[in-house]
Amino acid sequence: MVLAVLAAWASLVGGGTAWAHAGPRPALLWGAVEPVASGVSYREFSLTASHGPVRGHLLTADLRSPRVSLDLLYPGSVAARSTVSRMAEARGAVGGVNGDFFDISEAQHPGVEATGAPVGPSVASGRGIGAAVPDGQRFGPPMPRGGSTRDVIGVGTDRTGRLDRLTLRGTVTAKGRRLPLRGFNQYALPVGGIGAYTPDWGAASRRRATCGTDTRRSAPCSDETYELTVQHGKVASESRAPGRGRIAAGTVVLVGRESGARELRRLRVGDRVRVERKLTGDGEGALRFAIGGFPVLRDGRPVAGLDGRTPAVRTSVGMAEQGRLFHLLALDGGPEYRSGLTVAELADVMRDIGADDAVNLDGGGSSTLVTRERGGHASVRNHPSGGAERPVANGVGVFVQT
Incomplete structure (x- = not known):
């Protein structure tokens, strides 16, 4: 695949601190755009980050098209797990990524089974199906100062995306x-x-x-x-x-x-x-879809206090065009790319992709991005770092009305 330089990161407005120790910010290299469906496209990118080479997979959904929408992918129960590809096929999504962190292990509580339930709130097709656990009970990397398990990214009944905080x-x-x-x-x-x-x-x-x-x-x-x-x-x-x-x-x-x-x-x-x-x-109007994740980017600026030391394979969802254009990202977990990005670097990447607001979702072995041809099976576009898809609690699905 022929790669072309999208932009030199150092020329972008506001610069960034995640790369300061490594000298000039590296160039982001893009592959060719592949149409998935009307208003939905897929492409790959690569860069050299602070801990090594990174390959990313990006699904872009344009909600300015009345046929395109986002909704929660989940296995039919809050306390259950399934792979992103199975959930996408079951719902008829044209693509999607994994979602929130979840209760994956209860080794510290002998005799207690992990539930598989997500950390944060969930809204599916306009219906709230679960609330957030206390902050001290969450799984995942440390949240930035001021973050909460109640933080979500979602789409309102007005078809406009936003960051919000859902309280029971x-x-x-x-x-x-x-x-x-x-x-x-x-x-x-x-x-x-x-x-x-x-x-x-x-x-x-x-x-x-x-x-x-x-x-x-x-x-x-x-x-x-x-x-x-x-x-x-x-x-x-x-x-x-x-x-x-x-x-x-x-x-x-x-x-x-x-x-x-x-x-x-x-x-x-x-x-x-x-x-x-x-x-x-906290925002105006009801949310038709929401999934838990802590913000890394607000109004085009990285959130203060993001971790800039620990790299990992990561998943993120971001918005542009006043919440009408969504970018769904999953990093590749192949051996040569497994070092990944720090959370601070992830914020910079999402901004350089074009997002104004973005959240960090579950990563590591959970990071998965799929696309699906009409009537066909979902294809996993990245290489999950565990060698195969991990069953997860939920995900973000992209839908196109036929």
Whole structure:
């Protein structure tokens, strides 16, 4: 493939600090553009970063075309995993990348299974299906100062992309008392909290939700827990320990730990319970799609405090043209490119690609970018660093209406 120099990085507005120790910023070299579908294209690029050569794979989706849209790829349950290629094929996406960091290992909690659920909030086709875990319970590299597990990138009902922060607002009302709801289909609850689990959660055990603390993921599981199953607005059963298995339609399972558990113990089978919940953003208007990831680029400038030391294979999603043009990036994990980019370098790359705002998503063995021809199978364009696609919690899918 013939490569051409897109631009010399040193000439770009604002410069950058990620490359200062290595002298002049390296040139970004682009391969030929390949059309994927109307309004969607794919291309490769290469560069020499601070820790070695890097190859990247980029999928660009133009939401200015009314036929093009983005939505969440997920396996049908919040607490489940699948490969990006399988999720893209199942949903009919023309392409996509892996998404949020997720609960991948529970080695520090013997006897507790990892749930596979994502760190941050999820909105699929306009419906919130899960909220964020406490900051101290997240997986992934350190967030920059001011970052939160509630940070998302998404697209509003106005078809405009934006960075936002989604907060769970909810209550549990029973026996004349209104209790705050502090969790919704998430793998970790705040200490003393009550969480709601719906059929969207899936069949995974809810025990993990009561392990760790708000500041330390590896802290022991709580020994004070309680669970209520609420069917059609009434308590149907109770248990001292969180359970597992699929949740029936019309059913909400409430899990409490510490003071939250003590509140749930006040209720009995047959008591009426009303559970209300909503994910609310800081931006205007509802989000039709959202996925968790911490910002690395805002208004064309790298976020302060990004790590500039640790390189890795990475995935990112960025926006341009006032949120109407999306860039989905996954680095190649082949042996010759595996050193990857630091988070600070990633921010510079996303800006040089043309993004104004961007987030860092799960990387390493999770980084995957796929494209799919109409009616065909999804093709993995990068080389996953583990040698094969890793099943992940979710992803960003690109769709073209026919």
